[in-house]
Amino acid sequence: MARFAVRRLLGMAAVLFAVSVLVFVIFNVVPNADPARQLAGRSANPQLVASITDEWGFDEPLPRQYLTMMGNIFSGKVVSYETRENVDERIVEGIPETFSLCIGAAVIWLFFGILFGYLSAVRAGGWLDRALTVVAVTGISIPVFWLAAILLNYLTYKLELLPSGGYVPLSENPLEWARHLILPWVTLAVVYVGFYSRVLRSSMLDAMDEDYVRTARAKGLSERRVMTRHVLRNSLVPIVTLFGLDFGALLGGVIVVEGIFNINGIGQYAYESLLNLDLPPIMAITLFGAFFIVLFNSLVDIAYAYLDPRVRLGESAS
């Protein structure tokens, strides 16, 4: 098991290296123009371009350029030439807001996704299943911006229950932190609740036909225990896969929801940088996002080995 985890984490390092090379190539090698000119953005002038060329080593061979770029990003030396802000500092500032949003939403969508999926599967074909199917499909179909507008209209402007947006740090006031985040959490979670409940439902319905479920009943287990210990437990693998991909991708920035609720996280920063064609932050955020996607994919693999002991056995096969 430990060896399996080590192998996966080493594999992750290799993938991250590949991603960083790709980012380097996309931003600095492929463009049909002076990369220093591109980095400078709209405020470009000959002196700035010259100093960028020097700073990033654009007159040196490509492998050196790559190392310089990674060195700049990882040592926190990247500065936006547009806003004169230090990019890494700005990303670090955004982390608590984006993470608060994502983690809270993930808790909600996992809880309700699994609950609805479980109930649908156990009551398959019944009215509860049908009702939950409608809920799930509605959740998947609603556009995020529309849902946000409706929630804001009723809960904030009409009933004045919740703030319209903004962020209060958890350390400052936990209650206000949660009050400010409830609407963004719900808005972000609704789509995933729909998807996850449908996936879990079908995965559980497949598992119910398995021989070991019949064995579990034949040995006299209660129906609830059959469903939780034998059906649900064995059906979680696709949920783990989805969660790893979705959650990893969101940590790199949640553009729409952050924008609507005025949360100054990484997604918001990415959006602003894109509007200004401000390349240094875009590069750094791309790498930052890729890191979480790769990290969570590796964690998913390790979680598989925990969920299914046969994966551990297969570690050396092939």
Add this chain to the structure above:
Amino acid sequence: MGEALLSVRDLCVSFLTEDGPVQAVDGVSFGLAPGEVLAIVGESGSGKSVTAQTIVSLTRSPNARISGSVRLGEAELLGAAEDELRRVRGERIAMVFQDPMTSFNPVYRIGAQIVEAIQAHRPEVEKRAAREQTIELLGAVGLPQPQRQVDRYPHELSGGMRQRAMIAMALALEPQVLIADEPTTALDVTIQAQILALLRRLNRERGLATIMITHDFGVVAELADRVLVMHEGKIVERGDIDQVFYAPTDPYTRKLLGAVVRLDQAPPLRPPAAAAPLLEVTDLVKHFPVKRGLLIDREVDRVRAVDGVSFSVAPGETLGLVGESGSGKSTLSRAMLGLLQPSSGSVRFEGREITGLSRRRMQPLRAQMQLIFQDPYASLNPRKRIGQIVAEPLRIQGRASGAGLRSQVGELLERVGLSPAHYNRYPHEFSGGQRQRIGIARALALRPKLVVADEPVSALDVSIRAQILDLLAELQEELGLTYIFIAHDIGVVRHVSDRIAVMHDGKLVEQGPADQVCERPSDPYTQALLAAVPIPDPRECRARHDT
């Protein structure tokens, strides 16, 4: 028969389907006395498994309509409350299923699953005590080192060990009735013999009343006191074991018994073929590396799937290749057909070396050697019409096209006992036996010289099995085919083979004329294999067990 422990009266189970109701079980009545072994025999679709599952209300399809009565002692089980049934399942009536791999939950340790069964009925038993009891049970069913096995996952045990563990789980609460649904069908014959011996011992020592569901008359003869024969949901024959075997009254039972291929009744041997060998395999080796390592995989071991095998087959002859699962017979068949590059050794077809031939040079030779597969469901593409399936080899080899192709396919279908009118149907419209005929037609399309049949009848019911074996024999006669007949069932192999080669752990441990190998085996493994085959003859079984 004494006071019935379990009595089933007028049991009917029907399933609503799109094509109307299907009567799976139709007015079945029987009783089970304490300490008795009752066998329910039938082919697939006869309703025997549905009957068994309905006894403890495990037939859960919402489309099932169930009527009749199932009484355990004084209690009626049909329509009983779920809570009451839960107390009966496992505690008073325990079940053992066919495939011990899929019947255990793969994500929990064996011990945990048995402990779960104990605690479901005896919540007062502490985990530690339940675990001790589990270890004891695993020992009682013959698992070596039960203290270690208890913490293993199902996939870490062999098939036989898993089935022992499954039986241990069934025994955990000392039930009065054991229902065993094809408990040995998924196992090798030597393992089957061990499991049957275990069931016999449990029945004798614990007086455990057993309902044995099976399709195999050999298994019935080994174990049963009384027999029910089911056909299309009805019981067509019932009686004690000698009566059913030696004086069956029902024509279906007689047909079924007549179709059983018996190891001890050999067909007449054909004169040995003297011509130059069609296929000659010399010192064939196929190893698969086992790799392991933290960063870079190094080869740490190798699986010797085929380990120095030599044999030859003469034109027109049938060579039977017998071996249990994992013996390497399938790898051997793929290596000798050039579908797998051997590690070393030579394969000569009509005197020509075929190992190492390029794909292009192999192509015309492939037409000479064809394969018939085991699973008639998985080996036919479900999205293609059977005409297309049979025509495909002709098309690939460029032998025919257009109307000529169609008429050739029609002839082939006729030859294997199907109608040319079936051309446009899909595989799912055919029964297992008919599908195997389609597979045979496909194999014969190119008029091959050599046909390798890999377990061609193992997935089929006994009565169908006999028809397919007859068809293969007819075709050999007509077309002068040479067969390599691969199977785990030495009874079937003897029935069709001129010579038999026995494979064990990648090596041929014995080969020779069929009657010599079966009657005067020289190798200890062959002897063990032959001794393990259940004989569908109760008197002989008793004689064998008494000695």
